[in-house]
Each structure stands twice: as C-alpha cells, then as structure tokens.
Amino acid sequence: MGIYFLLFIVGLCWGQYNPNTQPGRTSIVHLFEWRWADIALECERYLAPNGFGGVQISPPNENLVIADPLQPWWERYQPVSYKLCTRSGNEAEFRDMVTRCNNVGVYVYADAVVNHMCGGNAGAGNYSTCGSYFNAETKDFPAVPYSAWDFNDAKCKSRSGDIEDYQDVPQVRNCRLVNLLDLALEKNYVRSKIAEYMNYLIDIGVAGFRIDAAKHMWPGDVKAILDELKDLNTKWFSAGAKPFIYQEVIDLGGEPITGSQYFGNGRVTEFKYGAKLGMVIHKWNGEKMAYLKNWGEGWGFVPSDRALVFVDNHDNQRGHGAGGTSIVTFWDARLYKMAVGFMLAHPYGFTRVMSSYRWPRYFKNGVDVNDWVGPPSNSDGSTKSVTINADTTCGNDWVCEHRWRQIRNMVIFRNVVDGQPFSNWWDNGSNQIAFSRGNRGFIVFNNDDWSCLYALIFSCLFPPARPTAAA
C-alpha cells in the first residue's frame, strides 16, 4: 500500500511542473499577439513539423479597449471579464485553434491574468473586446460578476493605493500594480470565478497556464485556485494529467518576495537568466562566454526543474518588467541567434522562444516612447494576419524569430539531445566555447571579435564577427 500511496502523491505534485509536451518536444514558442486563426495554421504548417512542443498565447479573455494611446498591446493585461473574445479572435476561433494545435501535438498555454481587472481610472462603459459593460470607478464587472466586495483596496495600506514599496510584502500582494484593480484572492467566491475560467479553458483543451503577475498574489491564494483545477482533457491528454503551471515572478534578488516561495504551485519564470545571458553575450562588465561553464544553478538560478527560461519576453524586449538594457532581442539579430542558440543547447530549464512583431521604435533621451504600440493592425484596428513569404519568413511586420534558421534548428537540436548530459566543455578563456550533450550533439560558439577558432584540423573553422553555432 505504502509505495502506491507515495507514487500517487508524487504523481499529484509532478503534474504542475511537467509541460505535458509530447515526448521529444522540449520547447514552446510565445506567439505574442497572434490571431487564433494564424496560430492554428502555424501549429499545422510549421510548429508540429519542426518539433515545437507548444505555444503560449496572449490573454484570451475580454479586455479593456484603450483609445489613448490607441489600443496598446498592454490593454490585454486589463481584464473586463473572462469571456473569450479579444483582438486575437472569438470563442469559436479559440476552440478551433486549440483543437487543431492539439491534434498535431502542439499544446496551448494560456496567459492567465487573474491578479487584477482593469485600471482604476478606466471609467465606465462598454469599451471592451466583447462589449461587456463595466464600471472601474465602482469596481462593478457584471460580466463576471465582480463587485467592489471582491477587491483588495481596504486591505492595501499604501498612501496611493498602488504598490509603492517592493520591500513591503503585504503591499506587493494587496495593493494595485500600476493602479490595476486588485482582486481579493482570499475570498472563496473570487477563487471560484477564476477557477471556473481556467477550467473552462482546460475543458476546451488548454495544457497549462502562465500565471501573470504571480508575485502580486499570495502563494497560498494561487494554490487554492490551482487546487480547484480539473485534470487535462482526456481527448488529448492521459488521465490524471495536471495543467502545466509557470508563474511570472520577477526575482532578480534584493526583494523579500522570491521565486522559491512559489515552487509549491509550479515552475517560475527565471528572469535572472535573460538578464545575465545578455550581459555575457554583450560582453559587458567583463562577462565572457568562458564563464558559462557553470551556467544554471551555479549562477544562482532556481533549480532547473522549477525554471521556465527565455532570452527575452514581451515585457523586457520593450523596456517593461525586468532585465534592463542587457536583454538581447530580435533587434540585435546576430547576438540574438547566439543567445537563443545557447539557451536551446544548454540543458537548464524549460525553454520558451519569443516570437515578436516589429514596432516603430522612437527613442527620446534613450527611452523608446513607442513601447506601447500594439500588433500590426489594419485601418479598422483589427490585427493583421501573419503572411508567409516564399523564403519561409513572415510578412506584415511579424518577426517570427521561431522561423529563423538558426533558432528553428536549435529547437530541433534540443529535442535530439534531450536527456543527454552537458559535457566535454572547452573554452579559450574568452568568448570561444564548445560543449557536447552526451554523444548526441556538439556545439561551438565564437563571440570573440579578434580571432578564428581553430579546430584540430588547424583551419579557421569559425571566423570572428560571425558567431556560429554548429549543431
């Protein structure tokens, strides 16, 4: 009896940390702001054939429609209800996407914005993506429904009602993140409405969730919600499979709230990863690739099986969130291929590839004042479809980093070497490194500007200024 009981418990726990991807598929891609119809097509025509395990989608629930600035990308982080209509598509399109992606073994991970509703100064009306009425002033969201009783304001002790001090733990959890109406997650009613929303997505076929702004929710409240979640839909997943959970907790050190406080719920986003790798790839502060020999927990990151890792994300690629100027993005294509290539070659963490859109950056005093600009749009405000060029790149200002040859190949490399140990490290003491993954894969990087990388055959295998990752 004992052993079975233990296995059952392990099975219960193991689920939240397991991405549920099909065997041999070891990465997901964040198709940021893509339309559901385009994601369905991409699952079938590209992600499945190239070994991607899944796709993170933008928040699928009804959000505030903001006129000034005009429909910023971040309006999708201001919920009005849990109805499934957004500029990515309606419920029918959402269902079609999940079914078609699941049918080709590419699973869907939804961005769950459940810490808050819209901004406190959003006014009142029906300017929302399903047309639902709301009143931010009175905290009335009849389409859920939520009323003023379901929000935290009375609990918040800061002067403004917003989070003012990240050293004050109750403030970070109970006050408004940039004035967003903060939900009272200790209330069973609020927990039940959120669990109802997430279970609705699970019934449709979703495989897991990114928990937005998890740092701003008490770990116990998050757990209480997760404990109400169903097992995954057995139409695509084995009986008893649990939703994969990765919580957005920005922890660069120096704050009382840490990623490890959330390990009981699932994985956490390891923001130190992108920030530190960016420093190394930029060769700033004396950082060099030779130092990557002990990459991972050796650099103070969370344990590998609790980490969701990425080079950049939708926030820090445009100066939001964490990571600062060290973050490498698609705007620096040469460095970006190297950073993503290294991430996919190294065994640490569960990897997420970013897929972005180009926006008209405009720097004033070193700050991009166009960081708010939403996805490529038609004149009526609808999101442009993702067109595919003859050379397999994307049009309409969709960057499609996941389709870049070096990145696609490294997604496949990671699949091929899955489970193989990090071994045979070599470096030149500077920015030329090489390592294998067991006897299944071998990779070389040359990020030195001044020297060829000579191999045994004494030829200049990898000339400088052309960082190369040979899989």
Ligand code: QV4
């Ligand atoms: C502003 C002021 C407030 C003021 C308010 C009054 O900052 O002090 O009270 O106006 O109107 C947008 C605007 C922001 C505005 C806010 C409320 O940018 O200027 O407040 O709306 O109107 C995204 C964007 C935010 C955006 C938010 C809501 O990044 O700029 O705010 O969506 O639209 C921390 C958190 C971390 C968070 C990160 C950005 O710990 O969890 O900040 N990351 C996640 C998401 C991120 C999203 C949110 C959380 C909120 O990844 O995309 O913020 O859901 O580090």
Ligand code: CA
């Ligand atoms: Ca909160």
